[in-house]
Amino acid sequence: MSAASSPFPSTIVVGGTIGSIVVGCKLQVLHGQPPEYRKAEILSIRPSPSADDATRCEYYVHYSDYNKRLDEWVAPERLNLLGEIEYPKIKKPKTVLAGIGKETGKGSEPGTPSGRMSKNNRKSNLSKAATTGKGTEAASSSLAVPGTPGANNKRKASVMEEEGEASQEKAEDTPSTQTLADEDEDEDMNGSVALDAAGDEEGGGIFSKEQEIEKLRTSGSMTQNPHEVARVKNLNMIQIGKHEVETWYFSPYPVEYAYLPVLYICEFCLSYFPAVKQLGRHRHKCTLQHPPGNEIYRKDDISFFEIDGRKQKVYCRNLCLLSKLFLDHKTLYYDVDPFLFYVMTMRDDDGAHLIGYFSKEKESSEQYNVACILTLPQYQRLGFGRLLIAFSYELSKVEKRLGSPEKPLSDLGLLSYRAFWSESIVTLLVEQQKAGIETSIDDIAQKTAFQQIDVLHTLQNLNALKYYHGQYVIVLSDTVIKNAERSAKKKKREVDPKALVWKPIHFTATQLRFL
Amino acid sequence: MKNGARFRNRKINNKQPLHVYKAVDIPDLDESVSLQRSIPQTETGVDKEEESEHHLQAAISASNLSATTGEATALYIPTPDASRKIDNYRDFYSRPFSEPSTLIRFSSTVEDCIGCPYNMDDDDDKWLIDFNEKRAAGEEKLDEDHFEMIMWQFEKITNERVPYLQLDSGQIPLFEDLKATFTVPQLLAVKTIAATVYPYWLERRVKRGGKFITPQLKAKQFEEVIRNESDPYLCFRRRESKPIRKTRRTDQQSIEKLRKLRMEMESARSLLEMVSRREKVRKESLVLEHMIFDQRSKVREYRRNLGIKDDDDDMQHQKKKIRKIGETSATIRIPLNFKDRDSLSSQDDGRKDRNGMSSIESELAKRREDDVGWEDLTDNPYQQFPVPYAQQCFKTLPQQRNGKYISFRKRMGRGGRIHLDRQFARPRNSAPKDSPHGYYESLKDMFGQYDGINTFDKFRFDDDSYDQDDIVDDLRDGMIRYRCTLLSETDLRSLSTSTRHHFISIGHPGHSQ
Numbered sequence A: 001m002s003a004a005s006s007p008f009p010s011t012i013v014v015g016g017t018i019g020s021i022v023v024g025c026k027l028q029v030l031h032g033q034p035p036e037y038r039k040a041e042i043l044s045i046r047p048s049p050s051a052d053d054a055t056r057c058e059y060y061v062h063y064s065d066y067n068k069r070l071d072e073w074v075a076p077e078r079l080n081l082l083g084e085i086e087y088p089k090i091k092k093p094k095t096v097l098a099g100i101g102k103e104t105g106k107g108s109e110p111g112t113p114s115g116r117m118s119k120n121n122r123k124s125n126l127s128k129a130a131t132t133g134k135g136t137e138a139a140s141s142s143l144a145v146p147g148t149p150g151a152n153n154k155r156k157a158s159v160m161e162e163e164g165e166a167s168q169e170k171a172e173d174t175p176s177t178q179t180l181a182d183e184d185e186d187e188d189m190n191g192s193v194a195l196d197a198a199g200d201e202e203g204g205g206i207f208s209k210e211q212e213i214e215k216l217r218t219s220g221s222m223t224q225n226p227h228e229v230a231r232v233k234n235l236n237m238i239q240i241g242k243h244e245v246e247t248w249y250f251s252p253y254p255v256e257y258a259y260l261p262v263l264y265i266c267e268f269c270l271s272y273f274p275a276v277k278q279l280g281r282h283r284h285k286c287t288l289q290h291p292p293g294n295e296i297y298r299k300d301d302i303s304f305f306e307i308d309g310r311k312q313k314v315y316c317r318n319l320c321l322l323s324k325l326f327l328d329h330k331t332l333y334y335d336v337d338p339f340l341f342y343v344m345t346m347r348d349d350d351g352a353h354l355i356g357y358f359s360k361e362k363e364s365s366e367q368y369n370v371a372c373i374l375t376l377p378q379y380q381r382l383g384f385g386r387l388l389i390a391f392s393y394e395l396s397k398v399e400k401r402l403g404s405p406e407k408p409l410s411d412l413g414l415l416s417y418r419a420f421w422s423e424s425i426v427t428l429l430v431e432q433q434k435a436g437i438e439t440s441i442d443d444i445a446q447k448t449a450f451q452q453i454d455v456l457h458t459l460q461n462l463n464a465l466k467y468y469h470g471q472y473v474i475v476l477s478d479t480v481i482k483n484a485e486r487s488a489k490k491k492k493r494e495v496d497p498k499a500l501v502w503k504p505i506h507f508t509a510t511q512l513r514f515l
Numbered sequence B: 001m002k003n004g005a006r007f008r009n010r011k012i013n014n015k016q017p018l019h020v021y022k023a024v025d026i027p028d029l030d031e032s033v034s035l036q037r038s039i040p041q042t043e044t045g046v047d048k049e050e051e052s053e054h055h056l057q058a059a060i061s062a063s064n065l066s067a068t069t070g071e072a073t074a075l076y077i078p079t080p081d082a083s084r085k086i087d088n089y090r091d092f093y094s095r096p097f098s099e100p101s102t103l104i105r106f107s108s109t110v111e112d113c114i115g116c117p118y119n120m121d122d123d124d125d126k127w128l129i130d131f132n133e134k135r136a137a138g139e140e141k142l143d144e145d146h147f148e149m150i151m152w153q154f155e156k157i158t159n160e161r162v163p164y165l166q167l168d169s170g171q172i173p174l175f176e177d178l179k180a181t182f183t184v185p186q187l188l189a190v191k192t193i194a195a196t197v198y199p200y201w202l203e204r205r206v207k208r209g210g211k212f213i214t215p216q217l218k219a220k221q222f223e224e225v226i227r228n229e230s231d232p233y234l235c236f237r238r239r240e241s242k243p244i245r246k247t248r249r250t251d252q253q254s255i256e257k258l259r260k261l262r263m264e265m266e267s268a269r270s271l272l273e274m275v276s277r278r279e280k281v282r283k284e285s286l287v288l289e290h291m292i293f294d295q296r297s298k299v300r301e302y303r304r305n306l307g308i309k310d311d312d313d314d315m316q317h318q319k320k321k322i323r324k325i326g327e328t329s330a331t332i333r334i335p336l337n338f339k340d341r342d343s344l345s346s347q348d349d350g351r352k353d354r355n356g357m358s359s360i361e362s363e364l365a366k367r368r369e370d371d372v373g374w375e376d377l378t379d380n381p382y383q384q385f386p387v388p389y390a391q392q393c394f395k396t397l398p399q400q401r402n403g404k405y406i407s408f409r410k411r412m413g414r415g416g417r418i419h420l421d422r423q424f425a426r427p428r429n430s431a432p433k434d435s436p437h438g439y440y441e442s443l444k445d446m447f448g449q450y451d452g453i454n455t456f457d458k459f460r461f462d463d464d465s466y467d468q469d470d471i472v473d474d475l476r477d478g479m480i481r482y483r484c485t486l487l488s489e490t491d492l493r494s495l496s497t498s499t500r501h502h503f504i505s506i507g508h509p510g511h512s513q
Ligand SMILES: [Zn+2]
Pocket: A266, A267, A268, A269, A270, A271, A282, A283, A286, A287, A288, B114
């Protein structure tokens, strides 16, 4: 199969047991409606939260060549254990494992293999943390998860042996492992986890090399790397307003809230709560009924609010955390100060409900007029995305600048932008054609505020650029014109430039420097 | 024919007006020609590895299909479910909203609008119910709002006093410390009851390892920043006063800028190093000269004391040299400016430098004075000038086959460049001093310009402006004055022909050599 595509040479085995599945394995997994097998990679393994059987696990899978938003936890039944299973080659333990284990604080993440602590072990950690005050996340996590049996571990080991790594096996029963786990009498205890826990508390100085290797081997290659933590989404579902929305990607909400079944979000201030009780208490006090900024556009029930990241730090951070759940490429690395947020709301008797937003750099070095753009999933496919995009270009028109969204675009972003660009450009070209006016790419850019490259991109997608009688011309095919007419008839929400009351804010160099 | 590679111009000029046609209006459109002329596809802007995802590809080809065949199949990329709604919305959102007729202007922050930031959870709820049940009949019950107020006060004050409590949980404030902060009326009312809440709060806070009971974003906790930059939970970092957001292109640009800056700094450093080396050498030479001067004056004193009257011609000569060196070493400039250069190089040709002229004049005057009473029998009353230092540095290669001598010198230029100056010169001694030509030879040394190639080559690298044509005005005052002093009045009278003619005619033989 595609073993060669992996950076590490991998071993392919036909058929295996559920216990032999480790993080990094690639195999066929049942997916979709109707269900079909798709090749998928195991990104994480955790004990089934609901199962009575303590040995039962869930597997977090990424389907190859499908967007990460379809990654999911699946039951073992969905794995095709009779087919080919591609094992990852174990990386050489050159990294300083103790350090990494400490940094990720992964004892707290029940979703990662290292989080598979026995109850005993966890309790001992808890008391230890409470008394010493060295609060690791492990101590505070509200999700205690039953341990995984060592049998599982043993089977893993047998697979590794086939790969000629037998020398590493010794570690599992070395006396030092047992002394580290001295307080723990649970025979099912997973040795490597005890190491993790001890390492978290006392630092990594006491590891032998074998133990390090063992730890690496049993915890799987993927979860070791802190970057890989972000590959597994940490929330399943949010409740915002009246909607329950499944999340798509990882978002750095407080680590204590990771893997909660539902995170409750106040739809006006976007504060987040792990429990209904807290949401209720918050709603009792929260007086916000619209985004905390200035309304710069109102047409029918749609409004836009302009919010300065510097002045509304909490709101903008909350907004970013929320949108990160649905935007894979968004980065929350830096703070929100250098951005303005344009929040689109729909009004009813309860308030102005957040539908979507886009952020925009106060000063873009590369002529971007949009940094991130999102329609909340519950409002998608209703034409709101188009409205957001149109609004971003209306702002650019006022600024008398050309703009383009920051790259990379998401798949959904690309489709939305493409649809908007072609619709706008075709409408314009049909007029030009009727009037018999020649038009240049610059002309189109000036009229639409699209950057020339996007105009060109769109003309190419419309297959409209032709070479005729020794020069380039724009040719509108019958179908393109028909499509345009058809979509023009559809009743759609449009941005009304007259409803926009806005002047670009100019920031001084000093203001920008201190962002 | 397939790839239109032979058409090099595959860009459309953005300014070029393009005619817009309906496809039906130009049935003679040759698609194959357009295909040849097709412009390279612009990038989609989607990450390369995601571009190939099945759903995106399917959606793109569906939209392409609809553009070409009119097949209207709206194809969506499937996304996780977002369709479910809760049925107890009213439990949480019950405040009616009345919109103002004008656009909303709003500057309060979230913190201003959410009341007490502490929100009690299920544990608190349980504790509070339990607590109230245990209260005696007459005692005042604690309601949720006040409970939260107390908890928040504890949290807030603790965080203000010991912001890094999680690093040292032994520093948790005592109730006595916290009680003192219950000063506003609302808090004063619950001051006594707060004492019973404190142990509960303390327990929760300790359980949290000293952190806030309500989990916070990993935004500014300094400990994490130091420990792990790549922690995915770490977000909203402060920017280090950098106004431009990081993108790949700006990164590239700043790297380039930094590289350039570094190079410039390095060259500036080496330049300064060389200057300091030069100045050290100069200082050394000054010290040495000073010593020489001291020694000389001693010698002179001894001579005077001992009554030795010697021709101190050598002394004179040395003295002059000292003065000259002193002159140049007094200027500490980077870079050496034109004036310095000129004063060095024009010592010999007497073009610009007044000092040079006057020193020659005084030299000659002295000579004439010395010669009083003597009859000059030589053809050459002029004493040759000392060869300038720069000139002394030339080393001569063995005679070439064509009879010419090539001399060269190594010279350190600005920025540490090494120059090799060549000189295709007739060696000085080719015309013996005592030959009849000797006189003219020495003239040529001075007025090198007259025989073109020779001295032009000699000094061409000494001057920054050697690109310019050297124009020599031999009727300049200085020249004439000098010529006048060369010969006495009677001599001049005997030379009835024009001096100019004389010089030119002599200059030519130099060429032909
Ligand atoms: Zn709220």
